[in-house]
Structure formats: structure tokens, C-alpha cells
Amino acid sequence: MQKLELISNKKEAGSLTHMSSLKGKLSGITYNDMVNTFGEPTYGPEDSGDGKVNFEWVFKYNDEVFTVYDWKVSEEYTKHLMGRPNELQFHVGGHTWAGDFINYVESKVAKNVFDRIGISSDLDSL
Secondary structure, eight states: OOOEEEEOOHHHHHHHHTTOEEEEEEESOOHHHHHHHHOSOSBOGGGOSSSSOSOEEEEEETTEEEEEEOOSSOHHHHHHOOSOGGGOEEEEEESSOOHHHHHHHHHHHHHHHHHHHTOOOSOTTO
């Protein structure tokens, strides 16, 4: 069974993500999709030392650590992108291959969106 945990403690998240790097991208997922599915991000704009990342979620997924973050876009662009979700790509960072994590996150977001708008899906097993 797949296990996903959002790490909200910033100190713990920082130690877990040290030396992580880009492993992939999520396309077509908005800031609101992420918040509605997983909750508030671990880090916000006030936490970025260089302004390159505004929002970052830190997850443990099957005992591996992954991050989902915007990269080099404005806070307003990330939060208020309307009607153009395919233009925003959240980056996925980690220490290992992220393919299964990316598929899991995309499926969880899709299921959440389907549930919110009342469409039945085959994603109920997630």
C-alpha cells in the first residue's frame, strides 16, 4: 500500500530535503489543486531565501522524501493562475527516482477534483 505524509514541520523538512534535486515535473496541477488535495504548503514565500521558490510541499512517500515546488515564477502567478493550468509546472525534487510519486500525486489530485465536482472515477482505490 502506498503511504503519503505531508511534512509540515519546517525544521524536519529542511533536514530531510538537504541535497535533494529536480526529479520531474507535475503539469496541469494548480496551487489550489495542491492545497485542496494535500493542505497548505510546508514553506511559503516568506521562507524562500532567494525568492526562487514561493510554495513548497514536503512529503514522505513510501519512506522516500519528495518536494513539490514552483520554480522562478511570481507568487501571484502561482496562486492566481486561472484558465491556464497547463502553463504552470510544479517541480518535483527528491533524492531518488520520482516516477511513482509523480503518478501518485497526479492521481490523488485528479480524484480530489472529480470528487469535488461530483464525477465518478475509477480512482477510488487510491
